[in-house]
Amino acid sequence: MLLAIDVKRTIADLKTLAAFGKFESGVNRRALTIEDIAARAWLMGRMQAANLEASIDGIGNVIGVTPGCQRYIIIASHSDTVPKGGWLDGAMGVIFGLEIARALVETGESTDIGIKVISFNDEEGRFAGLLGSSVFCGLKTLDQVAELSTEDGITLNDALQKAGYAGQTIVTFDPVQDIAYLEAHIEQGPVLESNNRKIGIVTEIIGAERARVLFFGQSDHAGTTPMVMRKDAAAALYEFAVRFAEFCREYGSDSTVWNLGYARLEPGAYNVVARESELYIEYRDTSTEILGRIRKAIPELAAEIGTKFNVSHQFFPGICISPEVMDLKLLERIEAAAGRCDASCMRMPSGGGHDAMLFARKVPTAMMFVPSIGGRSHDVAEDTHEADINLGLNVLGEIVSDIIDNGLSVSNK
Ligand SMILES: [Zn+2]
Known part of the structure; x- marks a missing residue:
């Protein structure tokens, strides 16, 4: 033909x-x-x-x-x-x-x-x-x-x-x-x-998967509140972001990619400890096994970080495309x-x-x-x-x- x-x-x-x-x-x-x-x-x-x-x-x-x-x-x-x-x-x-x-x-x-x-x-x-x-x-x-x-x-x-x-x-x-x-x-x-x-x-x-994590702390004066007494939702978010990326790097494959696509802090000011934070994450890989490994780890990570920073958290899994x-x-x-x-x-x-x-x-x-x-x-x-x-x-x-x-x-x- x-x-x-x-x-x-x-x-x-x-x-x-x-x-x-x-x-x-x-x-x-x-x-x-x-x-x-x-x-x-x-x-x-x-x-x-x-x-x-x-x-x-x-x-x-x-x-x-x-x-x-x-x-x-x-x-x-x-x-x-x-x-x-x-x-x-x-x-x-x-x-x-x-x-x-x-x-x-x-x-x-x-x-x-x-x-x-x-x-x-x-x-x-x-x-x-x-x-x-x-x-x-x-x-x-x-x-x-x-x-x-x-x-x-x-x-x-x-x-x-x-x-x-x-x-x-x-x-x-x-x-x-x-x-x-x-x-x-x-x-x-x-x-x-x-x-x-x-x-x-x-x-x-x-494949691609998404999740949303929120931390809930307490707004306080950023000058007068001792560091050990803070319930800092921003600090929790930053640590979560770093640890999530570290996990993907360490336990992913050469083809694993990830993204911290959106972050929100409330109220969002120089001098106020953040009372609430939200992060969108996405990760992709060709292996269902690796995607599963990351999927299992991230809610555990959110819970661990919540405890460490004395803030509560919510975790919402998003779409999973195999x-x-x-x-x-x-x-x-x-x-x-x-x-x-x-x-x-x-x-x-x-x-x-x-x-x-x-x-x-x-x-x-x-x-x-x-x-x-x-x-x-x-x-x-x-x-x-x-x-x-x-x-x-x-x-x-x-x-x-x-x-x-x-x-x-x-x-x-
Ligand atoms: Zn296209």
């Missing part, structure tokens, strides 16, 4: 998509805003123009299907952005899918295996992260998510109504038809660039495809979450990265060299042709 992939047309589509919600050199296109809804309508139009069977379903996923096929490779990502984000995060994977499906239709050949291109709604979490893919995968129903709302109080239900998507059928994963999931994405980090490689082949998507391993056979075939395209590649974990992680337990799933200039992402500075976008598109086209020609069971090892 020779797919005549048109790089110029792909870049032109990416640039047109980036004009919806353009902000400085990037894009501000959060899910179900006016700009995002317009972008979805445009995307569906591009799918129709490519003779795909196109629709926007009841959760706002945009879906384009090559007609007349029995089985499908899903090529997907997302077209919403973080606030003031970049032009390629998500968008590149969607437009790659569009181009490959378009090229397949243009061959005029009827194939058993076709393509479903999908732009999943709200990957970035204006309402909830991985919203569209969770509903597509049947992990959440519309009823379960309808009352989710944004920080400014807009419910998902209202936003879907306004967009005109409410009441449309919800399209879900088909375990008989859908035989593989592929997602191309920008790396969003500096690893490929610093290793001088053009394609990253994702081995696993790392790590997901990508399909090894598919991974090897992407390596072979990269080789045929003369693209240097390397295996690497993904430190960011992606729609792909929800598919890993359903169907052979793989992800590939292209380099991000300076590792920048989730910022208007996000960019990738056009030559690298081209190469990534060709490698994805090559792996898709291989699957269409040879099915999934053949390994190129």
Whole structure:
């Protein structure tokens, strides 16, 4: 199967998509805003123009299907952005899918295996992260998510109504038809660039967990209260932060990362001992065992520090997203495809979450990265060299042709 992939047309589509919600050199296109809804309508139009069977379903996923096929490779990502984000995060994977499906239709050949291109709604979490893919995968129903709302109080239900998507059928994963999931994405980090490689082949998507800890002490005069008599919620927070990081460093792996994302002190003054403190923590790793080890240690640590500083505490565990391993056979075939395209590649974990992680337990799933200039992402500075976008598109086209020609069971090892 020779797919005549048109790089110029792909870049032109990416640039047109980036004009919806353009902000400085990037894009501000959060899910179900006016700009995002317009972008979805445009995307569906591009799918129709490519003779795909196109629709926007009841959760706002945009879906384009090559007609007349029995089985499908899903090529997907997302077209919403973080606030003031970049032009390629998500968008590149969607437009790659569009181009490959378009090229397949243009061959005029009827194939058993076709393509479903999908732009999943709200990957970035204006309402909830991985919203569209969770509903597509049947992990959440519309009823379960309808009352989710944004920080400014807009419910998902209202936003879907306004967009005109409410009441449309919800399209879900088909375990008989859908035989593989592929997602191309920008790396969003500096690893490929610093290793001088053009394609990253994702081995696993790392898991992430969050927690919130609060300490409650007593406000006192910071000059007159002896140190031993204080109930200092700030001191407890600082010690907790340091000890948490030490624990992750000592008992984590090389791939463990952690973040102290937010801290609050009350009342927050030079001369007042803090009566209350709050800290948001997040930690990520590819190993469920290490995540479990950290999960078990942190409430114990909070209790120990509370006692030490004579303050009470509360501990709230947050989301737990388990790590997901990508399909090894598919991974090897992407390596072979990269080789045929003369693209240097390397295996690497993904430190960011992606729609792909929800598919890993359903169907052979793989992800590939292209380099991000300076590792920048989730910022208007996000960019990738056009030559690298081209190469990534060709490698994805090559792996898709291989699957269409040879099915999934053949390994190129
Ligand atoms: Zn993304």
